[in-house]
Amino acid sequence: MKQRWELEAHEGLPYRYCLPAGYDPARTRYPLVVYLHGSGERGDDTTSHLTNGVQTLESWPVIAVAPQCPRDDTFGGSWYGGESRTQRKVVSLVRELAKRRSVDSQRISVIGFSMGAIGTWDLIERNREIFAAAVPIAGDLNPESARALVDFPIWAFHGELDRLVRNEAVRRVAALMKQLGGVFRYTELPGVGHDSWKAAFENPELQSWLLAQRR
Numbered sequence: 462m463k464q465r466w467e468l469e470a471h472e473g474l475p476y477r478y479c480l481p482a483g484y485d486p487a488r489t490r491y492p493l494v495v496y497l498h499g500s501g502e503r504g505d506d507t508t509s510h511l512t513n514g515v516q517t518l519e520s521w522p523v524i525a526v527a528p529q530c531p532r533d534d535t536f537g538g539s540w541y542g543g544e545s546r547t548q549r550k551v552v553s554l555v556r557e558l559a560k561r562r563s564v565d566s567q568r569i570s571v572i573g574f575s576m577g578a579i580g581t582w583d584l585i586e587r588n589r590e591i592f593a594a595a596v597p598i599a600g601d602l603n604p605e606s607a608r609a610l611v612d613f614p615i616w617a618f619h620g621e622l623d624r625l626v627r628n629e630a631v632r633r634v635a636a637l638m639k640q641l642g643g644v645f646r647y648t649e650l651p652g653v654g655h656d657s658w659k660a661a662f663e664n665p666e667l668q669s670w671l672l673a674q675r676r
Contacts, residue, residue: 474547
């Protein structure tokens with residue numbers, strides 16, 4: 462772990478945050494990007510979740526925040542019975558951070574991978590009013606629930622060969638959004654399995670697309 466990722470906690474939920482180069486809150490309000498990790502990174506060591514692409518955010522002109530889900534909970538979503546205790550704490554954390562002078566509350570986005578992406582779909586459906594955009598990577602959902610997000614900026618990534626979290630649902634969402642005329646973007650990665658976060662974060666358009674979104 463790099464020293465740049467400082468440790469804080471909110472309602473008992475530990476999170477690491479990273480400030481952008483040249484950070485000057487007296488002169489600039491920064492976009493906030495929340496990263497939700499996968500199931501294998503749950504725990505209480507406060508560092509094991511700083512993986513699977515989150516390090517890329519260190520070079521972005523954003524305040525990056527990475528909460529760590531406890532081992533006995535999830536970020537919620539279709540696999541986990543909907544809203545979870547940790548998801549509620551993430552929402553509370555985002556609402557609190559949005560009040561800070563350094564944060565541009567109109568440019569708060571969420572990126573999730575695997576369990577975090579499953580939670581991301583549910584999170585934005587329940588709390589879209591606090592987010593500007595979302596990037597679920599290798600996530601799953603009830604496709605019909607996406608109707609409520611037809612005009613919400615989402616760019617989903619999924620591996621063609623993902624056998625751990627299959628891509629059938631997100632493919633159906635892509636077709637549905639096309640039919641409804643939504644702003645949804647879907648990138649399916651040929652020959653890629655569950656580790657689709659690599660190609661997602663390497664996409665040269667991802668940063669500019671995400672930072673262009675406003676609530």
